[in-house]
Amino acid sequence: MMLQIAVCMKQVPALNEGKMDEGMGTLIRKDIPPVINVYDLTALETALRLKEEYGGKVTVFSMGPESAESLLREAFAMGADRSVLLTGPEFAGADAVATAYALSQAITARGPFDLILCGRQTTDGDTAQVGGAIAQFMEIPSIYWVSRIHAVTPASCTVTALTAKGHASCRIDFPCLLTVERELAVPRIPGLGAKIAAKKRQPEILTLQELPDRDSSHYGRPGSGTRVIKIFSPREPAPAAAVSMKGKEAAAYILEWLDEQTEGGIR
Amino acid sequence: MKIYQMEEKYRQFIGDESRLTGYCDSLSFPETEDEAAEILAHMAASKTPVTLQGGLTGVTGGAVPQGGHVMNLSRMTKVLHYEKTKDGALLTVEPGATVLDLKKEIRGLAGKNRLFWPVWPTAETASAGGIAANNSRGICSYHYGDARANIASVRFLAADGRRKTVSAREERELFGQIVGGEGAGGVITALELTLIPRPESLWAICFFLKTENAAARFVEGARRIAQAHREAAAFVAALEYLDGPVLVLIKANRASMAKLRDLPELPADPAGAVYMELHGPEDGVEELAGELLELSADCGCTDEDTWALSGEAEAERLQHFRGAASELVNARIDEIKRTDPAITKLTADMTFPGEPFTDTLTRYRKSAAIVDIPCYIYGHAGTGSLYANLMPENAEKYEAGKQLLRSWARECQARGGTTAGEYGVGKLTKNLLDGLLPEAKREIFETLTAEWDPAGILRKKLTTHP
Ligand SMILES: Cc1cc2nc3c(=O)[nH]c(=O)nc-3n(C[C@H](O)[C@H](O)[C@H](O)COP(=O)(O)OP(=O)(O)OC[C@H]3O[C@@H](n4cnc5c(N)ncnc54)[C@H](O)[C@@H]3O)c2cc1C
Numbered sequence: 130m131m132l133q134i135a136v137c138m139k140q141v142p143a144l145n146e147g148k149m150d151e152g153m154g155t156l157i158r159k160d161i162p163p164v165i166n167v168y169d170l171t172a173l174e175t176a177l178r179l180k181e182e183y184g185g186k187v188t189v190f191s192m193g194p195e196s197a198e199s200l201l202r203e204a205f206a207m208g209a210d211r212s213v214l215l216t217g218p219e220f221a222g223a224d225a226v227a228t229a230y231a232l233s234q235a236i237t238a239r240g241p242f243d244l245i246l247c248g249r250q251t252t253d254g255d256t257a258q259v260g261g262a263i264a265q266f267m268e269i270p271s272i273y274w275v276s277r278i279h280a281v282t283p284a285s286c287t288v289t290a291l292t293a294k295g296h297a298s299c300r301i302d303f304p305c306l307l308t309v310e311r312e313l314a315v316p317r318i319p320g321l322g323a324k325i326a327a328k329k330r331q332p333e334i335l336t337l338q339e340l341p342d343r344d345s346s347h348y349g350r351p352g353s354g355t356r357v358i359k360i361f362s363p364r365e366p367a368p369a370a371a372v373s374m375k376g377k378e379a380a381a382y383i384l385e386w387l388d389e390q391t392e393g394g395i396r
Numbered sequence: 397m398k399i400y401q402m403e404e405k406y407r408q409f410i411g412d413e414s415r416l417t418g419y420c421d422s423l424s425f426p427e428t429e430d431e432a433a434e435i436l437a438h439m440a441a442s443k444t445p446v447t448l449q450g451g452l453t454g455v456t457g458g459a460v461p462q463g464g465h466v467m468n469l470s471r472m473t474k475v476l477h478y479e480k481t482k483d484g485a486l487l488t489v490e491p492g493a494t495v496l497d498l499k500k501e502i503r504g505l506a507g508k509n510r511l512f513w514p515v516w517p518t519a520e521t522a523s524a525g526g527i528a529a530n531n532s533r534g535i536c537s538y539h540y541g542d543a544r545a546n547i548a549s550v551r552f553l554a555a556d557g558r559r560k561t562v563s564a565r566e567e568r569e570l571f572g573q574i575v576g577g578e579g580a581g582g583v584i585t586a587l588e589l590t591l592i593p594r595p596e597s598l599w600a601i602c603f604f605l606k607t608e609n610a611a612a613r614f615v616e617g618a619r620r621i622a623q624a625h626r627e628a629a630a631f632v633a634a635l636e637y638l639d640g641p642v643l644v645l646i647k648a649n650r651a652s653m654a655k656l657r658d659l660p661e662l663p664a665d666p667a668g669a670v671y672m673e674l675h676g677p678e679d680g681v682e683e684l685a686g687e688l689l690e691l692s693a694d695c696g697c698t699d700e701d702t703w704a705l706s707g708e709a710e711a712e713r714l715q716h717f718r719g720a721a722s723e724l725v726n727a728r729i730d731e732i733k734r735t736d737p738a739i740t741k742l743t744a745d746m747t748f749p750g751e752p753f754t755d756t757l758t759r760y761r762k763s764a765a766i767v768d769i770p771c772y773i774y775g776h777a778g779t780g781s782l783y784a785n786l787m788p789e790n791a792e793k794y795e796a797g798k799q800l801l802r803s804w805a806r807e808c809q810a811r812g813g814t815t816a817g818e819y820g821v822g823k824l825t826k827n828l829l830d831g832l833l834p835e836a837k838r839e840i841f842e843t844l845t846a847e848w849d850p851a852g853i854l855r856k857k858l859t860t861h862p
Contacts, residue, residue: 143709164709167658199707206704317660318713320699321601321689324706328682 130283132185134176135242136209137232137263138169140193140200141253165200168248170316172309175278176246177208177317183281186210188239192220192231198332206319206327213239214332222350229262231348234340237267239333243303244286249274249310260308271306272299276313397434399424399465409449409466413519413726414457414741414824415733420447423466429553429585432467436583437557439465440851446555448579448854450526451494453519455726455741456822458530458578464853469525469583473497476586478505485511485591486548491525491584498524502591511591514540514633518719525584530820531576535718536633536673538622538778540592542818544575551586555849559585573840578820580856581844595633595675599685600711602703603692604666608640608761611668612754614695615777618670619753621687622778630680634673635778638721639757642774643669645724646717653724655716663701670777671718673711681706721774725785728772732789740824742786742797745817746808753777759804760784767796781817798828805832826858833858 140163176187189204191197192215201212215235223231236245245267247260257273264271274291279298281287287300291310301307319327337343346352374382388395400406400423411417421444426432439446445464452459472490479486485506489498495516502513516534517527526532528550533542540546549563552574564571574584605611615637622632638646643666650656672688674681685704692702705711729741748756757773764771764786775782786801788794805815815832816825826833841856849855 162708164707203706203710315658315660318602318703318705321603321685321692321702321704322699324599324704325682325686325689 130183130185130281132179132183132244132281133240133242134179134185134187135236135240135245136169136173136176136187136189136204137236137245137247137259138173138189138191138200138204139166139251140164140191140197141166141251163196163200165203166248166251166253168250168252168309168311170248171311171313172246172248173204173207173209174314174316175309176244178314179244179278179281180208185243188213188242190215190232190235190239192216192223192228192235201332202327202330203319205330205332206324207317208319208323211239212332213335215335217336218349219337219345220349222353223348224353224355225258226262226354227348227350227352229259230266230352231340232259233263233266234342235335236263238335238340241304243305245269245304245306247306247308249308257308260306264306267304267306269304269306270301271308272301273308274310275307276310278307278313397424397431397438399435399438406466409452409468410461412449412452412454412457412459414455414460414822415726415729416457416460416740416824418447418457418460418462418823420461420464420466422464423468425468425471427471429472429551429559432469432472432583432585433553433557433559435465435467436553436555436853439853440555440557443851444853445855446853448525448529448583450491450523450529451519451521453517453522454526454530454820454822455722455743455824456816456819456826457824458820458822459526460823462823467583470523472525472585475501475505477588480509484593485509486588487513487591488586488588489524490586491523491528493524494521495523495527496520498589506591510594512594513546513589513591515543515546518715518722524587524589528575528584528587529577529579530818533776533818535636535671535715535776536675537776538635539631539633539675544572546590546592547575548588548590550574550584550588552582552848553585554582555851555854558848573844576820577840577844578822578856580841580854581848582854594708597630597676597678597681597706598633598708598711599674599681599704599706600714601672601674601685601688601705602714602717603670603672603688603695603697604643604663604701604703605668605670606666606696606701608667608757609754610695611637611639611670612757614670614691614697615753617691617695618672618688619778621684621691625684628676628680630674630676630684632672632684632778633675634671634718635776636671636718637753637774637777637782638669638671638718639773640667641770641772642721642725645728645772646720649720649724649727653720655723656720658713659717666701671714721772725772725774725783728787729785732787735789736791736794738791739788739794740828742788742794742801742828743819743825744784744786744801744804745781745819745825746804746813746815747779747781747817748808748811748813749780751780751811753780756780756782759807763800763803767793767800769793769797769800783819801828802832805829821856821858 188211250257277289447461449459449468470492472492477488772785786797788797
């Protein structure tokens with residue numbers, strides 16, 4: 130088996146160094162040294178273990194400034210075969226959706242891949258949306274919060290994922306995307322020789338001109354619809370009573386319910 | 397002035413990490429220097445002995461009361477002043493601020509200028525006052541030195557009520573007595589920490605060696621390399637040792653200890669590990685790392701036997717690995733104490749000047765084996781200041797362990813070494829090594845008491861004899 134695995138990784142501000150903007154709920158990034166998003170290290174470790182067990186190649190993708198090259202060298206030191214830095218002014222200021230779109234384009238440009246691995250979320254944005262959105266843009270299936278990978282065949286893998294209420298095991302066909310939980314694997318620490326050797330390797334640079342979609346308005350700030358007003362954890366909705374109806378009666382009930390929620394806006 | 401009578405709810409204030417437990421009649425938690433002064437005056441008037449406390453992480457029982465009054469300084473936590481200097485900054489803090497608080501504060505205040513204080517001990521709840529009183533050192537003391545070398549001045553509230561700011565530069569002798577004086581003579585009510593620029597690049601590396609002999613050879617070689625680069629732009633900041641038994645403890649607790657959960661499996665059965673930190677410009681650090689890589693290969697390490705991380709945040713993973721040694725050794729003593737509460741820590745915190753690392757290690761290992769007591773060794777390999785922790789499992793072995801500790805101390809003295817280093821003498825070491833403790837320490841205790849504490853309320857003695 131020769132699995133082609135893509136891993137998405139990002140540099141984030143070292144959390145323990147940052148202070149929060151209490152009003153916005155966002156991290157004040159100024160002067161905070163960057164580190165590799167911890168969840169992404171698990172994604173890379175997972176990819177390397179799959180490669181070691183089943184054979185294949187691991188390519189790491191990161192979108193960011195040139196300083197993100199240090200992340201990609203760390204990925205080389207851990208054992209990645211290739212690394213690609215998607216960089217350029219067009220990508221600056223991207224929200225979760227624009228980031229996912231750019232990464233999906235980069236992965237398509239360097240693909241095909243059987244498996245795309247992402248960390249469950251980044252520790253700076255915490256939206257946990259990028260993985261799923263990449264899968265959506267690439268029109269491939271995805272599973273979130275994977276905590277175990279059981280079996281891999283040339284065509285699929287079987288995984289256990291966390292759900293809001295417990296665990297679920299399922300098989301998913303390649304190509305697919307998984308976002309991984311930290312409990313899946315403790316990331317290895319590179320050996321000193323590997324680290325020194327990785328310093329001499331250069332990541333591939335990918336720019337807008339090499340992507341299938343070269344329209345800069347789809348990327349970065351122009352491609353981002355999100356405006357952050359405040360970040361907070363949503364409250365769990367109160368459990369609703371279940372009702373059982375059929376046909377027109379059900380339709381009328383739903384319409385009335387929607388109407389109530391929107392204060393008459395539906396009709 | 398608030399003074400509380402001792403009751404059960406204050407139990408936590410009669411013991412520290414030495415696992416000794418004492419007793420006291422009353423306690424106070426002053427929030428200002430004035431309040432501390434008032435309480436000291438009150439105690440001096442009645443000649444009530446006072447025990448000072450910071451974060452209670454001391455391992456020799458210096459903060460454990462034996463009657464009298466406990467003055468706990470953990471509520472004096474304010475940052476008083478921050479001032480930029482030509483090559484860094486000065487940060488004045490009250491003594492109760494902990495390592496954890498101050499690390500955060502310094503990042504906030506000096507983040508843009510990328511400054512740091514290189515002394516932090518691995519115990520994160522230790523207080524600034526305790527660190528100064530014990531003249532503690534961090535794992536990077538090999539390059540940056542101890543607390544004395546990194547504090548510009550201390551504010552001293554003497555037991556007789558006088559107050560004085562003592563500068564390291566202008567009153568060297570007195571400063572050297574107060575910092576490291578273990579609370580004799582008076583209270584440190586503020587400290588001016590010298591912040592210095594963070595290194596441009598930081599690599600943390602662990603080398604796992606297959607035999608203790610190879611580990612000792614590696615340390616000797618690493619010392620030579622470190623010495624050769626001492627004045628260079630890129631240098632060895634930390635050179636620390638963890639022996640096989642300590643690594644077994646780490647392995648066994650990797651999954652259950654929060655700090656260690658981010659570490660992968662250790663290489664199979666290492667007999668010793670060396671933790672090093674390299675600081676300086678990236679190119680220089682890489683070159684230095686290359687030399688160490690060659691040395692490690694000569695000592696039988698493959699690349700799988702090394703771990704290397706760069707960057708401050710990433711390096712923390714390996715710093716936790718080194719830091720876990722003290723916590724796990726302490727936890728092991730707790731286990732033993734559960735079977736026999738009379739057993740205490742038996743730690744040699746000694747330095748044998750000029751002695752090859754191999755000889756120090758062999759002395760500890762062989763003599764502990766002769767009396768058949770497990771011995772856990774870790775510490776500052778760069779300067780030869782190792783901690784050898786004997787773990788006697790019953791009363792008989794405990795007696796044999798005490799004798800062994802004293803025989804090491806005698807040998808240390810005969811070689812002109814220091815029998816009590818960074819952990820201080822406290823009460824535990826004072827008991828265990830009565831008559832074998834450094835003369836210089838006795839002088840410090842006596843001078844501070846004679847000059848600043850006529851009522852003798854903070855008197856420290858180097859002997860258990862009256
Ligand atoms: C897990 C662990 C790791 C450790 N690692 C290190 C290490 O890396 N390096 C190291 O050097 N030590 C280390 N230690 C030992 C200990 O943390 C240090 O000695 C520390 O400096 C003690 O600080 P504290 O605030 O806890 O002091 P305490 O234990 O409260 O007191 C220690 C002594 O200082 C005196 N004192 C406290 N505050 C004042 C004050 N304001 N004025 C005058 N005297 C005062 C007390 O009377 C006592 O004699 C470690 C201990 C543990 C448990």
